[in-house]
Amino acid sequence: xxxxxxxxxxxxxxxxxxxxxxxxxxxxxVVLRGESLxxxxxxxxxxxxxxxxxxxxxxxxxxxxxxxxVYHLTSMKNNHSLVLKVRCWDRDKPSLPSxxxxxxxxxxxxxEAYDLVGIAFSGHPNLKRILLWEGFEGHPLxxxxx
Amino acid sequence: xxxxxxxxxxxxxxxxxxxxxxxxxxxxxxxxEVIVDMxxxxxxxxxxxxxxxxxxxxxxxxxxxxxxxxxxxxxNNHAYVLAVERLAGITVPERAEYLxxxxxxxxxxxxxxxxxxxxxxDMGAFFTPLMYMFREREKLLDLFEMVCGQRLTYNYMxxxxxxxxxxxxxxxxxxxxxQEMPHFIDEYDQLLAENEILLARTKGVGVLSxxxxxxxxxxxxxxxxxxxxxxxxxxxxxxxxxxxxxxVPIGTAGDIYDRYWVRIQEMRHxxxxxxxxxxxxxxGEVMAKVPPLLRPPQGEAYAHIESPRxxxxxxxxxxxxxAPYRLHIRAPTFINLTTLRDLVIGWKLADAVAxxxxxxxxxxxxxx
Numbered sequence: 001x002x003x004x005x006x007x008x009x010x011x012x013x014x015x016x017x018x019x020x021x022x023x024x025x026x027x028x029x030v031v032l033r034g035e036s037l038x039x040x041x042x043x044x045x046x047x048x049x050x051x052x053x054x055x056x057x058x059x060x061x062x063x064x065x066x067x068x069x070v071y072h073l074t075s076m077k078n079n080h081s082l083v084l085k086v087r088c089w090d091r092d093k094p095s096l097p098s099x100x101x102x103x104x105x106x107x108x109x110x111x112e113a114y115d116l117v118g119i120a121f122s123g124h125p126n127l128k129r130i131l132l133w134e135g136f137e138g139h140p141l142x143x144x145x146x
Numbered sequence: 147x148x149x150x151x152x153x154x155x156x157x158x159x160x161x162x163x164x165x166x167x168x169x170x171x172x173x174x175x176x177x178x179e180v181i182v183d184m185x186x187x188x189x190x191x192x193x194x195x196x197x198x199x200x201x202x203x204x205x206x207x208x209x210x211x212x213x214x215x216x217x218x219x220x221x222n223n224h225a226y227v228l229a230v231e232r233l234a235g236i237t238v239p240e241r242a243e244y245l246x247x248x249x250x251x252x253x254x255x256x257x258x259x260x261x262x263x264x265x266x267x268d269m270g271a272f273f274t275p276l277m278y279m280f281r282e283r284e285k286l287l288d289l290f291e292m293v294c295g296q297r298l299t300y301n302y303m304x305x306x307x308x309x310x311x312x313x314x315x316x317x318x319x320x321x322x323x324x325q326e327m328p329h330f331i332d333e334y335d336q337l338l339a340e341n342e343i344l345l346a347r348t349k350g351v352g353v354l355s356x357x358x359x360x361x362x363x364x365x366x367x368x369x370x371x372x373x374x375x376x377x378x379x380x381x382x383x384x385x386x387x388x389x390x391x392x393x394v395p396i397g398t399a400g401d402i403y404d405r406y407w408v409r410i411q412e413m414r415h416x417x418x419x420x421x422x423x424x425x426x427x428x429x430g431e432v433m434a435k436v437p438p439l440l441r442p443p444q445g446e447a448y449a450h451i452e453s454p455r456x457x458x459x460x461x462x463x464x465x466x467x468x469a470p471y472r473l474h475i476r477a478p479t480f481i482n483l484t485t486l487r488d489l490v491i492g493w494k495l496a497d498a499v500a501x502x503x504x505x506x507x508x509x510x511x512x513x514x
Contacts, residue, residue, distance in 0.1 A: 002382035028446075055363050057448070059461045059474035070461065072448055072476075076360060076376055083448070105363025107484050116196070131189040131513060140197050141472070 003080040004028075010050070010082055014040055029070075029083040037086050038097040038123075044073065044082070045102055051075045052082060055103035058110060060117030062142045067094050067119055088119060098124040116141040154182060157495075161190045165268050165499040168509030172486075172498070179494050184487045188480075191513035199473040204230050204305060204440045207470065212299035214475065215511040218257040220249045220290075221453040222511075223303035228384060229449035229460035230305045234442035242307035242432040243386045248320070248423045249293075249302065250385075250451070251416040255327070256286040257454035258367075258409040258416075261506040265406060266338065268503035269347050269496075275338065282330050285323055292316050305440060307433035321424060327417050335410060348403035352489040352501035355400060362484045366456025367408045368505055372400035378452035390422045402504040409506075439468050455479045455506060475514055479507040 011025035014032075021036035032040055044052045052073040059070045071084040088094035098121035099106045110121045111130040118139030121127055129136060138145050160171035169190035175183035195214065199207045211222040224246055231238060238246075263279035287297045293312055294302040302309055338344055354364065359372035369376055377394040379387045395411035397404030442464040450459035456478025463472040482505050490498040 053360055056450070056457065057459050057461065057474070057476040059472075059476075061463055061472045061474075070446075072459070072461070076374065076381075079381055103363065104358070104361045105481055105484055107362075108480060109363075112480075129189075131192040133189065140194060 001079075002074065005080050005082045007083065010044075013047070013050070014043065017043055023087070029085050031085045031087065034086050034088060034096050038099065038102075041071075041084075041099050041102055044084075049078070050082075051077050053077060055099070055105045055109075056081070058106060058113055060113035060119055060141065062117060062144075064143055065089070067091065067117060067142075069096060069113060069119060071099075093120070094118065095120045095122055097122055098127075100124055115139070118142060152177070159495075159498075160187075165502065166509075167264065167503070167507060170507070170509055170512070172502070174490075174495070174498065176495070181490050181493055181495065181498055184490050184498070186483055186486055188483075189513055191509045193514065195514045196473050196475060199470050201469060203468045204442070204470065205438075207473065208303065208305075209299065209301045212301055213510055214477065214514060215453065215455065215458070215479075215508045216298060217260055217508050218253045218454045219298065220253045220300050220302060221451060221458060223300065224250055224385075225449060225451045225453065225458045226460050227303050227305050228451060229447050229462045230440070230442065232449050233445060233447035233462055233464055234305070234436075234440060236306045236434055236436060238307050238434055239431045240386070240428050241311075241430045242434075244423050244427045245308055245312060245432065246303065247385050247387065247390070248420060248427075249290075249300075251419045251423070252286050252289060252320075254416045254454045255413050256283045258413050259283045259286075261367075261454070262334070262406060262409050265402075265500070265503040265506070266344070268499050269344070271344075275334070278330075278334065278337070282327065289316065289319055289323065292319065304433060304436075306436035307431070309433075311432045317424060317427075320420070324417055324420050324424065328414065331410065331413055331417075339407070339410075345403065347497075347500055348406060348504075349401060350399065351402050351493065351497050352504060353399060353401045354485055354489060358485060358488065359400065363481050364456070364485065365478045365482065366452070366454070367405055367412065368456065368482050370394065371397035371404035371408045373398050378450055378457055382450070384449070384451055387419075389426065390419045392416075392419050402500055405504040405506075441466055441468055450476070453478060455508070455511070456482060475511075477511040477514060479505065480512045480514075483507065483512065 007025040007030045011022045011030045023031040052075045054074040056072040056074045061068045067088045073082045115129040155176045160166040161169040171187035173185040211226045212219040214222045259279040263276035266275040354372050356372045392415040444466045446463045448461045459476035461474040465471040489501045
């Protein structure tokens with residue numbers, strides 16, 4: 001059975017290394033500051049006992065007040081999982097660091113979140129629309145897209 | 147002597163091309179016959195299923211999921227209802243869980259038959275092996291038709307169970323299939339596994355290393371062929387999979403042959419699961435008490451299952467209304483295509499077709 005790690009427990013470990021990185025945390029998830037995403041992700045991937053080697057899924061969600069990107073991480077080695085979230089308050093120019101340098105599996109998924117939810121991932125090697133065509137206006141999976 | 151001037155040629159494979167299994171485009175750059183670059187182009191079958199789901203009630207989304215991976219639609223139903231059940235805290239009756247496992251494994255066999263058949267088709271074994279595979283697949287489709295009247299888009303699972311119980315003639319027919327199937331799998335193996343042309347075309351071609359497979363979030367037979375023992379049925383058992391004895395076949399080389407081999411072996415183990423599930427099938431209800439207009443509490447849930455193509459996950463966010471606030475589908479073959487470029491560079495056009503076939507994509511799921 002894959003153990004879902006407690007968000008609070010992991011956020012305590014993150015807090016020891018990066019005191020300002022965690023915005024909030026509960027049992028289910030850890031919410032990070034956008035700026036700290038890359039260094040914390042690196043920490044989660046490399047720290048013994050955590051070792052999140054597998055990026056399961058990236059989902060973009062529009063909560064109207066802010067845009068959220070949800071990372072489902074899995075460690076195949078330890079068979080545990082973690083939900084990591086990052087928020088963007090700027091609806092016009094939402095931007096987050098890309099994690100493609102850590103997990104190649106983010107490549108197409110970040111492009112999808114960019115295409116459909118409209119979040120730009122800085123540092124992505126080939127950030128362009130993927131499911132819709134170049135020149136399409138708007139991002140359909142935003143809640144205010146009608 | 148005069149220097150011969152050459153330049154790379156860009157060729158579009160697809161969107162209408164028989165080897166792309168649907169509408170997918172590979173923009174391939176060749177130096178002579180050797181591939182030097184490849185860019186996959188997606189989206190020709192994009193229907194906005196995630197957006198459509200936001201306008202429908204939770205139950206009305208189930209038929210939409212049928213249209214994702216249309217070669218294995220019942221597993222899509224399963225992953226979706228699992229996510230909603232987790233969100234709403236619904237317990238499914240045991241008989242329904244067993245029947246779901248039976249459907250999933252039948253689906254796996256019928257999907258792998260198609261995957262293997264088309265892979266061989268792509269490599270030039272024109273339709274003969276495929277017709278053998280279709281012979282058995284036909285029996286499975288008849289069984290599905292018996293259960294829910296459909297052969298492709300089943301819409302059989304419901305939040306809290308199944309739409310209705312199986313008819314009395316189903317189990318005897320399935321039993322017959324389970325008894326016959328191992329013999330047919332042996333037949334494919336004898337016909338194909340030692341075939342010199344098949345070996346020459348597949349051994350050592352399109353190798354995906356173990357490290358890259360994990361790093362690029364590959365899943366399903368593609369991941370396991372690269373030697374990673376990771377199957378959601380074992381790693382994070384859902385439904386009643388923890389009650390059955392079965393093995394997860396693992397490849398070693400991560401080449402086309404291993405991806406082919408893993409699928410053939412998985413069919414054997416699926417038959418084993420079917421045998422056990424038929425024996426253990428309890429009697430009783432197939433549907434839990436679920437309100438007709440379900441309003442799950444505010445929150446979110448992620449549920450994943452081992453679909454024939456890999457880890458199929460549904461991330462559902464609820465705002466306590468009758469429709470999902472957000473539904474995100476983690477489509478296994480979409481993510482498996484991340485490494486397609488790495489796999490085909492340096493090989494020839496005909497190899498690219500075989501590599502592509504061995505990933506076994508379904509465009510309904512890739513483009514959603």
